[in-house]
Amino acid sequence: MDNGVAENSSPTRPKWRKVAYGGMQPGFDDNHTDESFLEDIVMNANVVKRDMLKVMQDSVSISEYLCIVALVGLVWTYTLRSTLDETSLLYLDVSLLGSGFLLLLLTEEMLSVNLLLHYLLNVFFFTTGLYVLAPIYQTLTRSISSDSIWAVTVPLLMLHLFLHDYSGSTVRAPGALNNPTLTSCISLNASIVASVFIASRLPSSIHVFAIMLFSLQVFLFAPLITYCIKKYSFRLHLCFAFSLMAMTLAFVYTLHRLLFVLLLGLLVFVTVVCPYWLIRLQEYKFEINGPWDEAKLCFAVTD
């Protein structure tokens, strides 16, 4: 009674059919495994074949964002050491805001006056709000020691980097936040909390206002700016990213040797090692699809 080989008294026994009705099929055992077993299986149907150069180019946006966050950390360090005073910070803020708007104007093909006015109005409200709230931030953590502040800020920044939505800068349309995921909200909140903690260490409320404006500008608008640049021209994006990386590395070098080495190592890891690793791991991908899969609805379910 083995599968496939059955002693049949009649020369023609009925063909085995893939049906469940009619009880046991005559001439075949219930554990008969036909040649058509697993013939409908589809393997690795949705797997994307990746190219090393393309993956490396895509990883540039991640290293670009890492450098931006490193620059913010740098400005914080210099401000806390009183190397940067409030007037230079305010100049920095204004110049960042101005250059951001310039980039937006240059790279956006269809920017209507309405949208620009909308952006300007939002920025104005935002700045005014920050100015009014600055005294609150200044006294927020007066009773907490600096060590605790550092101990909280660094993990918060790491959380922000881990959970940040790096694909947002490639897909999102300007001004429209289509379905922010939970992790991107958490990362944004983490970065804002870290900025507030750092700002609360500063002596005067102008300081606080300036540093808060700087941090929030960068964390809120940097993804948008990088998206616009990338959309406009890929080469411009690559140039911008590389110049940013060079600038960051130069500044960190002047600050601290060890941090420079760490940052360099991290950038190399993200840009070179990770793409290679990803492509190596792709060989192990084993995706199975077949008639047993749950059917996917072809229309969106709107509740």
Next chain:
Amino acid sequence: MGEPKRHRILMVSDFFYPNFGGVENHIYYLSQCLLKLGHKVVVMTHAYGNRSGVRYMTGGLKVYYVPWKPFLMQNTLPTFYGTLPIIRTILIREKISLVHGHQAFSTLCHEALMHSRTMGCRVVFTDHSLYGFGDVGSIHMNKVLQFTLADVSQAICVSHTSKENTVLRSGLPPEKVFVISNAVDTAMFKPALERPSDNEIVIVVISRLVYRKGADLLVEVIPEVCRLYPNVRFIVGGDGPKRVRLEQMREKHSLQDRVEMLGAVPHARVRSVLISGHIFLNSSLTEAFCIAILEAASCGLLTVSTRVGGVPEVLPDDMVVLAEPDPSDMVLAINKAISILPTIDPQVMHDRMKKLYNWHDVAKRTEIVYDRALKCSNQSLLERLSRYLSCGAWAGKLFCLVVVIDFLLFRLLQLWQPAEDIEVVPDILLSQGEDKRDADKLRVFNGDQCLK
């Protein structure tokens, strides 16, 4: 092969009466038919509310409602070794020779199968559902299944698609997996004596209104069908999270007089709902084997269903119209069903179903599986461990550890509560012509024996 052996079978699952469902009905009907064939069947499940302890059902079917409360979706809390004492006691007391576990989703089943193998009992497993491979829950479930099936004697699946799915998920050799389909109680699902009138076509839907059963497809299909065919009426039975969407659809298209929502239909009333219709619509997105379709066909309804999972294998092509799980395709299928409806005779369909599906046939085929299982050699612990080791680089060693600890605990129990001290239940066969008074006396006698 000699005279038929009498087996002593323990059916284990988290899902049994008083719950109603595919697995529950399967276990009940299979047990009843095996009892009629002369075997001894005992069922073990967890306590349902106040229903705890030993109960007897029709035909002398003894059910152990072990006093463990369900903690998630009718499953008992998985404590690995917590069920070892009670399972050992049941196996010794009832002199069980074979343990038959049902449903991969049941934690009690997995634990019982592991303990039975530790005690040297033969084990058969039946899988009733299809699972995916990609999401976290499925990956975990498949690994647990791989553990359980690494050492099983034989496995049973309810359809050929389910066999492919189980073999892929667990890595079992296909020769070990038998395909024995479910069946339907055709005596209970008889067509109406008078066919409902033909001037109005009634389409019946009875299912849980959840995503998995395609309630969203219904929301798209029903308004379209009502628009195209003014003489079609829908009866929707069942309840669930998607009921709200169906009610909204009803309001939006003003179909209150054409779509009747019955709410949850108790199992005893399913037949009366079915015989009031002409066509049965099943829109599930995944089904290993759809018993609802069998019930509908047994009542003489023409079935329209989505072509998913094991559904294409269930009914012959002239009793079912299949469609892709897409609203427009389903509307076309309903159109075809309406056009072939005059050629359908419910009584003829019912008689065909009686020949095609039969629980006694299922029991006989299961008996063959049991005979095969008992012929398997009883392996020692070391040989079993080598089977578990092959499950994976890390998982294999973890599984071996679990099994070794189970073995040690079993030995400890043997010292602490020796098998000789456990009273064995005498074999009492309740024959068909038994007086009810005698049956009650026997029940009390058995009950006294088991109370310790």
